[in-house]
Amino acid sequence: MYLATITKYMSVSLFVLAVLNAFGLLNLPVAYLLGFSFSALFFTIIDVLDQKGKDKRDPFAFRKTKEVIYFLAVTTFMVVPFIKVNWDNTVLTKLNDTTVLLSVGIIFLINSLKYNKMVSEELDRVIQDHIQGMVDSEAHRKMVQEITDEAIREVNVEEVTREAIDKIYKEEQRRLGSE
Numbered sequence: 001m002y003l004a005t006i007t008k009y010m011s012v013s014l015f016v017l018a019v020l021n022a023f024g025l026l027n028l029p030v031a032y033l034l035g036f037s038f039s040a041l042f043f044t045i046i047d048v049l050d051q052k053g054k055d056k057r058d059p060f061a062f063r064k065t066k067e068v069i070y071f072l073a074v075t076t077f078m079v080v081p082f083i084k085v086n087w088d089n090t091v092l093t094k095l096n097d098t099t100v101l102l103s104v105g106i107i108f109l110i111n112s113l114k115y116n117k118m119v120s121e122e123l124d125r126v127i128q129d130h131i132q133g134m135v136d137s138e139a140h141r142k143m144v145q146e147i148t149d150e151a152i153r154e155v156n157v158e159e160v161t162r163e164a165i166d167k168i169y170k171e172e173q174r175r176l177g178s179e
Helices: 002-022 030-055 063-078 089-136 138-154 157-178
Strands: none
Touching: 030 063, 030 089, 089 138
């Protein structure tokens, strides 16, 4: 519960930060934006791994990998803005833009994969319902009964029984001969 609350308020704080920045009430250095962008990219990758784990029906899939990526996400969020690197602002801006585009691209990919999975599951459900409706119908039962009755009428029980006894006898003889 606490993690969800902390995450919620962190996201609200980032929304406030974005609004203040949009209205020019504060000036965010490119290094801050770069740290936020990298963090967003890492959280997006974690979402991809979570989705893969759900697809595998294994809640612990990629657990160690996600731990490392969580560490990187928080570290880039908290540390990158304070690292003293004398990079040109154009390099930082290019890195920031690339990271944002990667994050957004991955988010769109995740959403399309989730949508495709949802459509596939709904189609499977509709097909299963339709098949079940057909199997449960009286017409289906009558058809199966007619086919079964016809197969029984066509089979000469006495002849089939004799053939089975002959096969059993021959197999028994073969087995006794090999011992």
